[in-house]
Amino acid sequence: MSLHPMKLVTIVCEAILEDRLVELLREVGTNGHTAFPVHGSGNQGNRSADISEMANVQIQVVVKPAIAETLLNRLQSELFAAFAMVAYESDVRVLRPDKF
Amino acid sequence: MSLHPMKLVTIVCEAILEDRLVELLREVGTNGHTAFPVHGSGNQGNRSADISEMANVQIQVVVKPAIAETLLNRLQSELFAAFAMVAYESDVRVLRPDKF
Amino acid sequence: MSLHPMKLVTIVCEAILEDRLVELLREVGTNGHTAFPVHGSGNQGNRSADISEMANVQIQVVVKPAIAETLLNRLQSELFAAFAMVAYESDVRVLRPDKF
Amino acid sequence: MDFVTAIQSNLLSPAVLFFVLGVFAAVSKSDLKFPEALYSTLTIYLLTAIGFKGGVAINEAGISTVWLPALAAMTLGAVIPLWAYPCLRKLGKFSISDAGAIAAHYGSVSAVTFIAATNFLKSIDQPYESYASAFLAVMESPAIIIGVMLGKGALGGKFSFSDPGVRHALRDAVLGKGVLLLIGAMIIGSLCGKRGMASVEGFFVTPFQGVLALFLLEMGMVAGRRLGDLKKVGLFLLLFGITAPVLHGSAGVLLGHWVGLSIGGATLLGVLAGSASYIAAPAAVRLSLPEANPTYSLTAALAITFPFNITVGIPLFFELAKYLNA
Amino acid sequence: MDFVTAIQSNLLSPAVLFFVLGVFAAVSKSDLKFPEALYSTLTIYLLTAIGFKGGVAINEAGISTVWLPALAAMTLGAVIPLWAYPCLRKLGKFSISDAGAIAAHYGSVSAVTFIAATNFLKSIDQPYESYASAFLAVMESPAIIIGVMLGKGALGGKFSFSDPGVRHALRDAVLGKGVLLLIGAMIIGSLCGKRGMASVEGFFVTPFQGVLALFLLEMGMVAGRRLGDLKKVGLFLLLFGITAPVLHGSAGVLLGHWVGLSIGGATLLGVLAGSASYIAAPAAVRLSLPEANPTYSLTAALAITFPFNITVGIPLFFELAKYLNA
Amino acid sequence: MDFVTAIQSNLLSPAVLFFVLGVFAAVSKSDLKFPEALYSTLTIYLLTAIGFKGGVAINEAGISTVWLPALAAMTLGAVIPLWAYPCLRKLGKFSISDAGAIAAHYGSVSAVTFIAATNFLKSIDQPYESYASAFLAVMESPAIIIGVMLGKGALGGKFSFSDPGVRHALRDAVLGKGVLLLIGAMIIGSLCGKRGMASVEGFFVTPFQGVLALFLLEMGMVAGRRLGDLKKVGLFLLLFGITAPVLHGSAGVLLGHWVGLSIGGATLLGVLAGSASYIAAPAAVRLSLPEANPTYSLTAALAITFPFNITVGIPLFFELAKYLNA
Numbered sequence A, B, C: 001m002s003l004h005p006m007k008l009v010t011i012v013c014e015a016i017l018e019d020r021l022v023e024l025l026r027e028v029g030t031n032g033h034t035a036f037p038v039h040g041s042g043n044q045g046n047r048s049a050d051i052s053e054m055a056n057v058q059i060q061v062v063v064k065p066a067i068a069e070t071l072l073n074r075l076q077s078e079l080f081a082a083f084a085m086v087a088y089e090s091d092v093r094v095l096r097p098d099k100f
Numbered sequence D, E, F: 001m002d003f004v005t006a007i008q009s010n011l012l013s014p015a016v017l018f019f020v021l022g023v024f025a026a027v028s029k030s031d032l033k034f035p036e037a038l039y040s041t042l043t044i045y046l047l048t049a050i051g052f053k054g055g056v057a058i059n060e061a062g063i064s065t066v067w068l069p070a071l072a073a074m075t076l077g078a079v080i081p082l083w084a085y086p087c088l089r090k091l092g093k094f095s096i097s098d099a100g101a102i103a104a105h106y107g108s109v110s111a112v113t114f115i116a117a118t119n120f121l122k123s124i125d126q127p128y129e130s131y132a133s134a135f136l137a138v139m140e141s142p143a144i145i146i147g148v149m150l151g152k153g154a155l156g157g158k159f160s161f162s163d164p165g166v167r168h169a170l171r172d173a174v175l176g177k178g179v180l181l182l183i184g185a186m187i188i189g190s191l192c193g194k195r196g197m198a199s200v201e202g203f204f205v206t207p208f209q210g211v212l213a214l215f216l217l218e219m220g221m222v223a224g225r226r227l228g229d230l231k232k233v234g235l236f237l238l239l240f241g242i243t244a245p246v247l248h249g250s251a252g253v254l255l256g257h258w259v260g261l262s263i264g265g266a267t268l269l270g271v272l273a274g275s276a277s278y279i280a281a282p283a284a285v286r287l288s289l290p291e292a293n294p295t296y297s298l299t300a301a302l303a304i305t306f307p308f309n310i311t312v313g314i315p316l317f318f319e320l321a322k323y324l325n326a
Ligand SMILES: Nc1ncnc2c1ncn2[C@@H]1O[C@H](COP(=O)(O)O)[C@@H](O)[C@H]1O
Pocket: A012, A013, A039, A040, A041, A042, A043, A044, A045, A046, A047, A056, A083, A084, A085, A086, C030, C031, C032, C033, C034, C035, C060, C061, C062, C063, C100
């Protein structure tokens, strides 16, 4: 078995942004994503998900390192200022590198 | 405090596979798992979770490195071909190594 | 783009502990958290989330390394013995280090 | 009432109009979305209610009245995949497992289509055998089992009952949530009879038609979201998705007429035969025939045959039943 | 019945009392929590039911009766943000986008407040034009569009229709789930008429008032959880949250009286004008005016204006309508 | 009607049969699963409905009629853990916290068992004091508080009211969702009276018995999934899970008879005393007595005592009440 290094980018943001984020993901060249219904808290206060307007979504995407960088840069320049969100990157290893 | 390195294996797949995957996890010797209801997209198209047949599940399991390898190999040989799924491995650190 | 190393602490525990954990997070100085409704299994048996008493929650928090250590230590001393739970730490990189 | 009036009366029912609204919501990319828990809840409710009502009706009618048409229905369900499979293989050029999977879906039945048909009959005051949901219950499983056997290569002699996939299909065909709720509630209804019905009528009967309307709103969205997949399934499956319900449905009406069902009852048997499963079959088939591409069967059942039956099929089978009886 | 009796009768209704219980549950930090799926389900149910009933009423009354008051309602919804915006800018010192966002919320309407008002009227046996939910349907969108245009800087000439934010708002104002369900169900109801209503009455009418009570329990919790945010929004918005409904509501009652609505109908138009949206507007405004702080508009609409209307506003507008008619 | 007929009539009710179907679904590993949101929704509905109806009944009967039997009920709930605790310690060899936890569950009450009992009485046309749900409301908390105090070592003098665990239990026993909904809805019902009931009857009464049947289907699955845990809890707890309801239930019937309740009312007090909590108690106890193993109390309450009461207990207590009254 040989494992290949990839980046996992995790984004937590207002659920209302989901469609727009998925579009952005496609624009930077990702092949898929996974979305989690979540709630939480942060600088913009509690997001308790009691009503859909206050729900969050976490989006995770496994990508090649170059794409991770583009993605984070675009989040920074286009969305960080106006929306409640966090994003981070970490290292993962996959079996089928050409899938991502 | 001393932290001990472990592997975290993450599997995203069709929700219908959940029971079968949990069985497989047990067979390779894991002690527990965590499951998330998720939706997403990938090579096999959108999995929007609007009906249960189109829902995904993410399964995460903290394991000793040797088990991670066995697990990923079995996923590769038994499930990757026929089902919509991704799997990856990453490094984590735990306080109670004998729990895993 | 410059990325800054942070720790991601992941805690999976009985859903009933959620409020208490969030309080503890605040006490150790975190700025936010993300919570996932999950189910799973472990040493304390199946937690199938069929009723809310048997549901789990996963809490993830991005923190400075020093806080991660404090947090894990407090979990160990205050909660590990009495509740069904696991906790682990991993490395992530963020764009806005002062947010965490 | 002729065919056009029948179609019209069907199209102007709340159920069908809410279905259309759902398709519109999906196609126009509205942010309307039903929580998955609501979809499951509505499914559980509809299956339980229809099963329970059918059981009470069996209790009233007596098993001696029910067994013959039920057996006919069951046989029909088992036979449909046997002819559909070679047709899908030869004409449609589908792989063995894909052909088996699609055959399983079309031999099995759609509870919601059946319920919509009972609503249609009720709205035009056409009586029907109220134990007809027994047909629904017994038609779910046989086709799934036979379809999976075919998809495993039964015709090529490759098939064996010890195959885990086949055993899984057998289990799921009998214990899957659709069958379990229908048969379970039916047994309960037949044990409780009228007295039991009196106590739960305010839940299983009073709001039933409105719940169906709400469910069809969701089904419209579910179908609408799959319209994009129509391109992927190819022209043959598009045609199959409309021809199959007409053929199977007509066979069902004929058979119903032949075993002595009323116009309403024969219509319902036609609707069942003509419908394709999207609750019981997909789950059972996915794990038993993992090589089969679920996009084919699900798109055909959900985005072609279901809308066709809901709008045109139901009044069509009704007209046929009327014609046979005249 | 004078004002005090009207308030009293309103306060002692199950709906309002369950709202109070919800606020208590939130404030006392009880572990009572509605699953999000339940909140969505109740919203879908209430919007669909009210739309459908309104459509049936339009079918009965004829479009010739409905168009004038509906047009008046729509105009009122469009005008409110035009006066609220400068007031929020000048007196409240809000930023352009915040002022536009708040104006959009207050020009648009709250379906639940409307439903609570119809319940109030029913409970005191006060008749009203049952097609009044058509006003609800047409008042949701215009204010959102105008509020977003203002928030984008329309008054400073900075605004353009090709702005993606504005186009998004236009889309959402027309295809957002609130509007889509209301208008869609209304069209369905007007196509089906009484006959369709008969079949789904057991779902859309029988349990309706009880479902509203349950929903208000949840709304009480939702509002209660936001009481802590009152500190953040400042004194001006607190005052605005109470003054605006009184002013807008009175204007609505006057206008209703003027276009010939009955006491009940004028009350409902007042309630609509006085209410602030928390379903349609937040979603549309958030993506169109991302720089606006949603805490302002949501707290004002949910934690101030909504409770005010539910308890005091509804009987107030009713008394005003009665007074005008006397 | 003798005991056998009573049991039979109870076993053939939709509610009990759906419970059996649920157990079968779980044991046969069917893929039937209720979404968690549905479980919560049904719980909220049942608690609210039963509380509201009870409140309306109190409004009718007057507090002067209700207070004595309610006080008796409350006392009974407080006394049960006081005898159960030493029995669990001495005979069952349980740890201090486990014994306290189990005692809390058995002193507290199961709303669903109570509701099933009212359904049973209704189905055999046996009248009962309709304010009896007040007993349910006042019996939830005391036992939890006393059980937690015992589990914290109150008998060994180790207990203190400033202990955070105890304060948590006090809070939860009063503000936990079960108690809050029951008492809250009861107060609302007693404020609204008949007039309020008229408006929400179509939701809180009409579908009530059917909703209970659906809920018992889910409870059957929940109990069925825990059957495997029976091995873990040991023989003593198995016996306790059947003996305790019989003893407590008989005491309840006796006490009810003694304070002047009718046959139906005494039956209900017996059912309450004999039932074990699985909504209020588990949540409160888990955080207050974290060292207690929740498998013990939850398995005993859910997988032993609940099925026993639903099937045998209810007709048993009814027969006893009849016998006392003869
Ligand atoms: N330090 C953190 N760790 C994990 N999740 C976070 C953190 N901070 C914020 N979040 C998540 O990101 C969302 C938006 O954060 P914010 O923009 O800080 O309000 C929150 O509602 C949380 O779900």
